[in-house]
Amino acid sequence: MASLLENALFYLKCFFYQGNININNMQGTGFAWLVRPLLRKRGIELTRKETADLRGYFNTNPSFITLVLGIFLKALTQQRDTAFSVRNSYASACAGLGDSFFWHGLRPFLFILAFFLYVHVSEYGALIYPLVYTIFHLAFILVGRRIGEALGGRTVEIFNRFKLKQWADFTDKISVILVGMILVNFIKYGEQGTVYWLPIAFLVFILGFAAHKCLRPILFLLTIITFILISGYLIGT
Amino acid sequence: MIPAYALLAGIFAMDRTTAFNFAISRPFAVSAIIGLMCGNLEWCLIGGVFFELIGLMDLPVGTRIPSDDTFGAFAYSLVAAQAGTITLTQALCIIIAAFIIMFPVTYSAYLLRRINASFQDKYPDREGLLILIGQIFSFLRGVLFYGIGAALCYFFYAVFHTFFPPLPNFVLIVFLAAICGYFMAYFNIIIWEKLILFVAGGVISWLLF
Numbered sequence: 001m002a003s004l005l006e007n008a009l010f011y012l013k014c015f016f017y018q019g020n021i022n023i024n025n026m027q028g029t030g031f032a033w034l035v036r037p038l039l040r041k042r043g044i045e046l047t048r049k050e051t052a053d054l055r056g057y058f059n060t061n062p063s064f065i066t067l068v069l070g071i072f073l074k075a076l077t078q079q080r081d082t083a084f085s086v087r088n089s090y091a092s093a094c095a096g097l098g099d100s101f102f103w104h105g106l107r108p109f110l111f112i113l114a115f116f117l118y119v120h121v122s123e124y125g126a127l128i129y130p131l132v133y134t135i136f137h138l139a140f141i142l143v144g145r146r147i148g149e150a151l152g153g154r155t156v157e158i159f160n161r162f163k164l165k166q167w168a169d170f171t172d173k174i175s176v177i178l179v180g181m182i183l184v185n186f187i188k189y190g191e192q193g194t195v196y197w198l199p200i201a202f203l204v205f206i207l208g209f210a211a212h213k214c215l216r217p218i219l220f221l222l223t224i225i226t227f228i229l230i231s232g233y234l235i236g237t
Numbered sequence: 238m239i240p241a242y243a244l245l246a247g248i249f250a251m252d253r254t255t256a257f258n259f260a261i262s263r264p265f266a267v268s269a270i271i272g273l274m275c276g277n278l279e280w281c282l283i284g285g286v287f288f289e290l291i292g293l294m295d296l297p298v299g300t301r302i303p304s305d306d307t308f309g310a311f312a313y314s315l316v317a318a319q320a321g322t323i324t325l326t327q328a329l330c331i332i333i334a335a336f337i338i339m340f341p342v343t344y345s346a347y348l349l350r351r352i353n354a355s356f357q358d359k360y361p362d363r364e365g366l367l368i369l370i371g372q373i374f375s376f377l378r379g380v381l382f383y384g385i386g387a388a389l390c391y392f393f394y395a396v397f398h399t400f401f402p403p404l405p406n407f408v409l410i411v412f413l414a415a416i417c418g419y420f421m422a423y424f425n426i427i428i429w430e431k432l433i434l435f436v437a438g439g440v441i442s443w444l445l446f
Binding site: 015016017018019020021022023024025026029030032033036051055059062063095099103104107108110111114115118120123124126127129130133134137168169172173175176177178179180181182183184185186187188190197198200201202204205206207208209210211212217218220221222224225226228229232233235 | 255257260261265268286296300304326349354365372401406408412416417420423425430441446
């Protein structure tokens with residue numbers, strides 16, 4: 001029972017460990033906050049230098065925090081002198097993997113899927129985005145420590161086996177199809193609702209695509225809104 | 238409703254910077270939640286889509302702090318919900334107002350990191366306390382900056398929207414087509430494959446739905 005409570009508390013803390021995110025050590029304080037009770041329970045005493053290293057610079061994707069923690073704990077018991085360099089190198093690797101999987105793959109895919117479900121199925125379809133994202137986040141948090149402690153440095157083999165980095169390629173393709181479906185749906189059921197709007201929309205689509213070469217995102221979005229408002233103002237007067 | 242919005246603002250800000258990471262702070266989700274609460278989901282989501290696209294193109298890679306698209310969607314959705322039935326022109330005016338105020342609000346995230354750093358310098362070995370202080374400041378950042386920002390957004394919208402006449406609805410299609418085209422560049426597929434898949438999606442939608 002006590003162990004169950006300790007585990008529950010540990011996983012609860014994983015959702016708050018970024019509290020002290022700052023310009024000096026990023027998530028270093030949070031990492032130390034998560035690890036200290038585990039070390040105490042295992043009877044591992046840290047030297048003064050190791051304690052300072054524990055609170056030192058640390059930054060990773062929040063979904064991979066338990067995985068990095070598991071790898072660090074295994075390294076600490078097996079090759080203590082390299083444990084902190086192992087932690088930092090896996091933190092960077094997991095940050096890159098998180099950027100690729102969560103930011104570049106899952107987020108755009110879930111956004112477009114949620115928008116598609118909202119348009120075609122139900123207004124509650126929009127909530128699919130946070131719901132599915134949270135399921136993935138929780139899954140990585142819950143299994144991460146066990147995998148990290150069991151496999152240590154070999155963890156990367158598991159990711160290679162699941163081809164986690166390539167998932168983004170697949171979700172990108174599905175997202176492009178869904179974007180086409182959403183846009184055509186707007187034309188079909190919009191006020192204009194005629195087939196003649198399809199080539200016009202396609203032309204504007206190509207222009208938008210070409211604009212990527214010369215305009216930064218924020219400038220592009222501001223330009224297009226300003227253009228629409230000013231032309232509306234001129235037409236109105 | 239104001240206490241409920243203030244609470245939501247705090248939770249969204251925490252989810253974005255210091256806690257949970259449940260994607261409830263993503264602009265599309267923020268707009269959906271506020272839209273469902275206020276019963277103006279359709280117009281709330283227009284802004285949600287806009288700010289979500291900003292978020293997808295402006296990623297938090299490494300230690301970088303991206304534009305606070307959560308605030309943009311929050312302020313837009315609140316103003317759109319309060320304004321009731323709005324026109325496309327009004328929606329675009331609210332977007333511009335939220336977009337301008339988004340930059341000082343983004344700066345507040347830098348401020349939060351600096352405050353956290355100063356506490357960390359003072360009490361380096363009291364991790365629990367530092368985490369608690371950080372969470373409180375993060376929540377307050379949401380309540381104060383998002384709340385004041387949304388009020389300013391409403392003020393700018395009320396001033397600006399009277400200058401512009403109502404736009405026809407086909408402008409929404411042009412707007413959407415242009416940003417869809419721009420957004421395509423962010424998918425990691427070769428250009429011809431992208432175009433074929435996009436057209437295939439369009440044909441499927443035209444024929445089946």
